[in-house]
Amino acid sequence: MSGIGAAPAARQSLTSISSGELRRLWTCDCELALLPLAQLLRLQPGAFQLRGDQLVVPGPAEPAATRGGFNVFSDGLVRLDGQLYRLSSYIRRYVELTSYCDYKDYRETILSKPMLFFINVQTKKDSSKERTYAFLVNTRHPKIRRQIEQGMDMVISSVIGESYWLQFDFQEAVKNFLPPGDKVVNGENLSFAYEFKADALFDFFYWLGLSNSTVNVNGKVVNLSSTSPEKKETIKLFLEKMSEPLIRRSSFSDRKFSVTSRGSLDEVFNCSLSPRSSLMEPLLAELPFPCVLESEETPNPFI
Incomplete structure (x- = not known):
């Protein structure tokens, strides 16, 4: 009948990735992804x-970091199977930047690897238990990268040398992905923010909170949960490809505040699940700076 609309598509279960999704599992198709943390630890x-x-987690100064990996955003602690663990290295979810050099290093760092956030989910089936998931953000996907870069560029052009606060939030994307009745317990973990404090004499808009x-x-969230050995092997290759070192042929040195990254898509994006490229090629230099990176060498107020 013409008066009856099509039924909305059912949300997928978190139990396992479907065979159809698995056949289309390429890094160039993945914007966001979710999988159990325990599974991520086994596969990586x-x-x-x-x-x-x-x-x-390998820090920027450790040899393992040159092989790629993930940028972990956290407050320093993660709960898995009821036990609390301290993270050895991570990027704080909130940082303060006071110079263009800080801003440039921060921007390059957060876009150099896929982002990873830890969340706890309560299911409708058993609300008394929480499962820990890893939420991945593919910063090499044009749609995701564009949203982050444009967000940083637009706020700079609007404040014109004044202080400001900028937050990136993924809660809505995850909420729309989860099955009805499931909920994220620590939704604040799905965001990160930075505050740029300019040396301005009168920061009226900042003082009034109007520069926030x-x-x-x-983005589309892909379910990477699986109990099948065959599927897990494909997911493992997928994660390895996503986290390969980012090799750029262009330089960041001439980037201005109002200009987005100039690297072409083939420089930041690769669709193949072939083995890793040679580690002899030059890698993106990672610049550790105290205001952003936390490690065991730096006292952590959250631990």
């Missing part, structure tokens, strides 16, 4: 290791 032992009460902005990043 070179990037994450549990040692006692610590979850070890939030960018709600939108």
Whole structure:
């Protein structure tokens, strides 16, 4: 009958990735992804290791970091199977920047690798238990990269040398993906922000809170949960390809505040699930700076 509309598509389960999705699993199609943290640890032992009460993540100065990996955004702690673990290295979800050099380093760092956030989910089936998931943001996907870069560029052009606060939030994307009745317990973990404090004499808009902005990043979330050995092997290759080192042929040195990254799509994007490219090629230099990166060498107020 003409008066009856088509039924909305049912949301997928978090139990396992479908065979149809698996056949289309390419890094160039993935904008955002979600999978159990325990599964991520098993599939990426070179990037994450549990040692006692610590979850070890290679920092920028460690040799393993040159092989790619993920930028972990956190407050320093993650809960897995009821136990609390300290992170050895991570990017704080909130940082203060006071110079163009800080801003440039921060921008290059957060876009150099896929982003990773830890969240706890309560399911409608059993609300008494929480499962820990890893939420991945593919910063090499043009749609995702564009939203982050444009958000940073637009706020700069609007404040004209004044102080400002900018937040990027993924809560809506995850909320729309989860099955009805499931909810994220610690939704604030799906965001990160930075505050740029300019040396301005009169920061009226900043003082009044009018220079605060939030960018709600939108994208399609891919379910990477699976119990099948065959599917897990494909997901492992997918994660390795996504987290390969970013090799750029252009320089960041001439980037201005109001200009987005100039690298072409083939420089930041690769659709193939072939083995890793040669590690002899030059890698993107990572610049650790105290105001952003936390590690065991830096006292952590959250631990």
